Amino acid sequence: MFRFSTLRLPRTIILALCVMSAVLFPAPSASAVQGGALRIGVENDYPPFSFPDENGRQSGFDPAVAEALCRAMERPCEILPLPFEELLNAMREGKLDLIIAGLGANGERRAYMDFSESYYHSRTIYIGRPGIRTSPDWMKGRRLGAQIGTLQAVIAERLWKGTAEIVLFRNYDEMLDALCADRLDLVLSDGLPGYEFLRGSRGAAFTMQETELPLDDEINDARIGVRRGVPGLLRAVNQAIREIRLNGEYDRAVRRYFPFSIY
Structure with missing residues (x-):
């Protein structure tokens, strides 16, 4: 017959474990x-x-x-x-x-x-001046904008890391401001707000190109x-x-x- 002795932990360790549990697994609101x-x-x-x-x-x-x-x-x-x-x-x-x-x-x-x-x-789209291309030769050294934390930033890293200079922005409007001021060559945008920009006066000088991602991509x-x-x-x-x-x-x-x- 096996007997299991009770393990007694110092109170400081128990308190530390409780704090860690509260931080890592916060109770539902x-x-x-x-x-x-x-x-x-x-x-x-x-x-x-x-x-x-x-x-x-x-x-x-x-x-x-x-x-x-x-x-x-x-x-x-x-x-x-x-x-x-x-x-x-x-x-x-x-x-x-x-x-x-x-x-x-x-x-x-x-x-x-x-x-x-x-x-x-x-759909994720590229937006840039007329004549933009997304071939490796054209993208080499280009400045490509994306918003921090978005899947467009993930796509930029996935497709163009080491080829283009990827510039990340905290705010979508700041990214578009940089594009309009020609501090970027092109940006990656969610298609729906991207179309909204292209329909407005600021977007009149720009064009779009779709990404190579398949339509059924998650x-x-x-x-x-x-x-x-x-x-x-x-x-x-x-x-x-x-x-x-x-x-x-x-x-x-x-x-x-x-x-x-x-x-």
Whole structure:
């Protein structure tokens, strides 16, 4: 018969382990578990997806989707606009329950959040002056812009590291400003805000070229980031996405901000 002796650890070690557990595995927010307001992060200035309107209210496709999902889940929501990189940090720190900002589900992000079904589809495009090429010879030494933390930055590294000079920006508008000032040769952009830029007065002098990525590449699926460890939240979000597509709220939001289907 085997006997196991009780291991007694010093109180300082026990306290240290408790602190580490709280940091690495934060408890789900009371709001998320008990049916209170869901804290939903959206990008602060990324038209037409999310931007402050003339009254200072956060508008755009993503806030509209957030509000529709909360109605479908019968939950109040608090919409929190943040720069893209800060959205990811806030989710890591347990300060958000959802991120609605066209996220791609890459391996690094899966380490600290779950992902919903796709809520729209997009394509990554290059934007530059007429005559841009994406051959290795043409790209050699060119300055290629992308936004920090986005899948476009991942694509830039995947396709052009060691060939082009990759310049990363914290803010999408700052990247476009650099392109317009000819401090960049071209940028990688999500197709939908990229088309919005090309349709405006600043984009009139530029053209686009699609990436070589296949249409069915997972990188084209935009998903909602869901806080890990909240019982039933991912399932509820997926059910709500299906519901707003069936009840017409999703299509109304699309028509408000886009001239074509994005699903």
